[in-house]
Amino acid sequence: MSDQDELLSTDFDENYDLFIEEALATGCVWGLENDEGWALCPALSNEDLDVLPLWSQPDYAELHCREEWRDYKVVPISLEELLDDWLPGMHEDLLLVGPNWDSSLEGLEVEPLDLLEDVDSAAEDLSD
Numbered sequence: 336m337s338d339q340d341e342l343l344s345t346d347f348d349e350n351y352d353l354f355i356e357e358a359l360a361t362g363c364v365w366g367l368e369n370d371e372g373w374a375l376c377p378a379l380s381n382e383d384l385d386v387l388p389l390w391s392q393p394d395y396a397e398l399h400c401r402e403e404w405r406d407y408k409v410v411p412i413s414l415e416e417l418l419d420d421w422l423p424g425m426h427e428d429l430l431l432v433g434p435n436w437d438s439s440l441e442g443l444e445v446e447p448l449d450l451l452e453d454v455d456s457a458a459e460d461l462s463d
Contacts, residue, residue, distance in 0.1 A: 342395055343437045351443050354434035355450075355457045357391035362414045364389045365396040367407035374399070374407050378431050380444050387425065388433035388440065389417075398438050418454060422447040 343350045358364050366389050367374035378384040389412070390396040396409040412421065425432065425447040432450050436442035 342392075342398065343435055343442075345437070347441070347443045350435035350437065351445070351453075354389075354391045355454055358414050358417075358454065359458055359461060361391070363411045364391055364414060364417055365393050365409050365411055366390075367396055367399060367404055368410045369404075369407045374404050375430075376433065376440060378444050380431070384429055384431055386431045386433040386444050388436045388442075390435055395435060399436075399440065414454075418451055422451045 343353070354364070366387065373387055375385040375387055378386045388399070393409045393411070400407050400409065422432070430447065431444045432447055433440075433442055434445060434450065
């Protein structure tokens with residue numbers, strides 16, 4: 336495995352913090368989409384739920400455009416749209432968020448409203 340394959344830490348909490356920090360800095364997150372929709376994974380925490388992996392940098396997302404996701408493209412989502420529309424909708428649809436999953440598609444599985452709260456809290460800390 337090359338250094339390029341591991342852009343993120345093996346510490347999932349660190350990756351989560353980086354996700355929030357970089358999303359606030361750039362105003363954007365990144366997902367994978369093809370003609371059929373967004374890339375989803377079954378949740379490890381609950382087999383009845385799916386996880387939408389999202390990344391704070393396009394390079395992190397690009398690593399996953401291979402094998403079963405080779406026909407997916409890296410697509411930006413504005414942070415405002417994520418917070419106002421996506422996360423409340425994901426909560427209603429019983430989807431989890433996979434923020435900054437590593438090259439093995441491993442990381443935290445976060446409730447959308449928890450992520451919303453954590454981003455809002457981090458944004459408030461920045462404005463203080």
